[in-house]
Amino acid sequence: MSGTEVALLRLATTVIGAAAKALLTPRPGAGLVPDPVRPIPRPAKPDRLAKVLAGRMADAFADLPEHERLAxxxxxxDTFAAADEPDAGRLFALELDPERLRAELSAPAAGLSARAVNLYEDLLGHCCAHLVEQLTAHPSFAARAAVEQVRAAGRTRELVEDVRDRVGPRPDAADLDFERRYAEFVATANGRVELFGLTLGRSAGGWPLETAYISLSVSGYEVDGGHGPGQPVRASIGIEQALGEWDRLLLRGPAGSGKSTLVQxxxxxAARQxxxxxxxxxxxxxxxxxRLRAFTALDALPAPADFLRAAGVPLHGSAPAGWADRLLQQGRALVLVxxxxxxxxxxxxxxxxxLRDLIAAYPRARYVVTTRPSAVPETWLSGSGFEPHSLLAMSQEDVRAFIEHWHRAARSECRFLALCHPFVMESIGELPVCxxxxxxELLRQTRYLSLEGLERxxxxxxxxxxxxTxxxxxxxxxxxxxxxxxxxxYxxxxxxxxxxxxxRLRKLFLVAGDQQLDLTPLGGLTSLTALTLHGDEEPFDLAPLAPSEHMTIHLTHNTRVTGAELFPPERIVRLP
Structure with a gap:
């Protein structure tokens, strides 16, 4: 018998010995391998596994030198000999997976060549598969498997109950269907925002909120050792951080600071998740x-069952009975006042x-209340667990970010745009191209704004x-x-x-102010067909434009001109 054959037999004896001690009445195993080495009805012999492993080496590693095979x-x-006995408990913990058993075993000995390591891994995998196959044929395996299944089912049930305790009971189908419809309505109703201080030549439909919105900052407190041990000092934090830390927030800010936009x-x-x-x-x-302004005429502020009706939600009649109450009780309601x-x-x-009664009845819900600072003190509702924060004015960086977000929202839809204030810009080039x-339209406040960049x-x-200029x-x-x-x-x-x-200029509207303008250069614009003049100081001299046969002159109220007699009457139009 060659050295390789001896080594194969020793390996097979080690593997089979780990499983064969308790095998009394062989039964069909788990079917993990197509060529199980146990004979029926007797337990497996090491020489059968040795034969399988020898065939494996002959097929894939025939070119490997014998000393490397032996190594x-x-x-x-050595790996199997050093491992703990693979009892049923251990195999069930590994979910009867030979690959997981193989991963638990130690790495090959140092000094093996790359090809010898490949042989090691191949033989180890086959031995683990045959070991699991042998152990699943043990007479006690079926009974032990039944016990493990019952225990696993119990653990699963405990996990499900734990999740149910944390998220609440599953809503019924009617609740889920209405919640979906309501979320669609809220997303549509709050998906757009008006941008005041901006003139747009379109219907007042607002602009996409998710594009125009920028994150706000609020005043908060941090512990700073420089002001004494554990002494809190006022600091600036992001609104998301404040909201994430507190379930009840009182947000105070002056008009235009973004309170209502934040609520939107x-x-x-929340509606879009x-x-x-x-x-x-x-x-x-x-x-x-x-929105509290909608409730001032009511005899009483709305109870949860009346939230939707009082807020003017058209779907309020379709809400399942007790729907809002269930959401508030489960802590799934976000109440935005x-x-x-x-x-x-x-x-x-x-x-x-x-508000105090709502919180007492539904303490698990989340609440965000907004107000101007002049309306209520900072400690208002502090007894009900509200954390006060003040919205901070936008920094110069915030203003620039707002302009960029605003343009991103507007340029996707608008055709007409009027800038009425240059903010902190020095040049149009600082804005993204719409x-x-x-x-x-660049209004009067922008007269010192540079147009550099407008060519884009x-x-x-x-x-x-x-x-x-x-x-x-x-x-x-x-x-x-x-x-x-x-x-x-002007x-x-x-x-x-x-x-x-x-x-290519076709229409020109000219407001002269208190100066007299020389209109002669306009006669060279052969494409100009409509000229509107406005001025109640110096008269306009139309004589230089008389040769322009296709130009019609429109005059606003009280605008004075000379040379009108040089034009056909139909080409001088007085506007009301």
């Missing part, structure tokens, strides 16, 4: 948006009692300007010389020669 075989035998954002994300980070757990919540400052002074005590805007707005076809800059922007309509307003010392490059 690999010895390493596998919270309702929208799109919270992340610190607020990920809020995706379980169903939002109730309660907006505008304590909009409640008359005589009704604020009533509002406070209403590709779809075809008409831009190649979709523009109409432009309104207040600053004389704007026209000078425009004349040097060939990409904008395709403008078709322009408004020039530009002192304007030189209309600067309009010569605008060879």
């Amino acid at each position: 690999a075989l010895t390493s596998v035998q 954002w919270l309702a929208l994300n 799109t919270f992340d980070g610190e607020l990920a757990d809020w995706n379980r919540c169903v939002p109730f948006v309660l 907006d505008g304590v400052d909009e409640v008359p002074d005589r009704l604020r005590k009533r509002t406070e009692r209403w 590709e779809q805007v075809t008409e831009l 707005w190649t979709s523009l076809r109409a432009l309104s300007l207040y600053g004389v 704007h026209l000078r800059q425009l004349s040097r922007m060939p990409s904008l010389h395709n403008l078709e309509r322009m408004h020039l307003m 530009m002192p010392n304007i030189d209309l020669e600067l309009m010569a490059p605008l060879t």
Whole structure:
């Protein structure tokens, strides 16, 4: 017998011995291998496993030198010899998986070549599979398996009950169906926001909130050792952090600080289940948006069953009986109370009692209440566990971020855009390009804003300007010389020669102010067909424009002109 055959027999004896001690009446095993080595009805003999392993080596490792084969075989035998006895409990813990058993065993001995390691791994895998196969044929296996299944079922039941305790009982089908419909309504109703201080030539439908919204900062407290042990000092924190730390929040901020927009954002994300980070757990919540100004005429503030009706939700008649009550009891309700400052002074005590009663009846729900600082003190509702925070004014960086978000929201839909305030910008180039805007109006407050960068707005076809420097800059922007309509307003010392490059201009609205303008350069704009003049100081001289046969002059009320007799009557139109 060769050395390899001896090593194979020793390995097979070790593996079979680990399982064969208790085998009395062989039965069908788990079917893990197609060639089980146990004879029926007698227990397996080591030489049968040795024969299987020898065939494995002959098929895949015939070219491996014998000394390397012996080293690999010895390493596998040592691994099994060093391992604890693989009893049934251990195998059930491994879910009867030979691969998991193999992973538990030690690594091959040091010094094996790469090919010898491959042989080691191959033999170890086969030995683990045959070992599990042998142990599943033990007479006690079926009974032990039944016990393990019962125990596993018990553990599963305990886990399910634990999850149910934490998330509450499963709502019935009617609740789930209405919750879905209500979430769709809330997402639609709160998905858009008005941007005040902005003029847009479109219906007042607002802009996508998820695009325009920027995260706000609030005042908070941190423990700073520099102010004494454990002494809290006021600090600035993100609104998401504050909301994530407290289930009851009183947010105070002046008009325009973003309180109502924040309420919209919270309702929208709760309805869409799109919270992340610190607020990920809020995706379980169903939002109730309660704007207090809508309740001032009511004899009493609404109970949970009347939340939807009082808030003007058209679906209120379809809500299953007790639906809001169940959400509040389970801690899945997000109660958003907006505008304590909009409640008359005589009704604020009533509002406070209403909130305290809600919290007493439904302590597991989440509450966010907003107000102006002048309406209630910081300690208002502190006895009910509310944490007060003040919304902070936007920093310069926040303002820039707001402008970028606002443009991102607007440029996806708007065609007409009017900038009425330059914010902290020095140049139009600081704004992202609104590709779809075809008409831009720069109002009086922007007359010192540089137009550098506007040449990238190649979709523009109409432009309104207040600053004389704007026209000078425009004349040097060939990409904008395709403008078709322009408004020039109150530009002192304007030189209309600067309009010569605008060879496609069709309509011009000119507000002169208190100066007399020389209209001669406009005669060279052969595409200009409509000129509207406004001015109640110096008269306009129309004589230089008489040769322009296709131009119609529109005059606003009280606008005086000379040379009108040189035009056919139908080409001089007095506007009401």
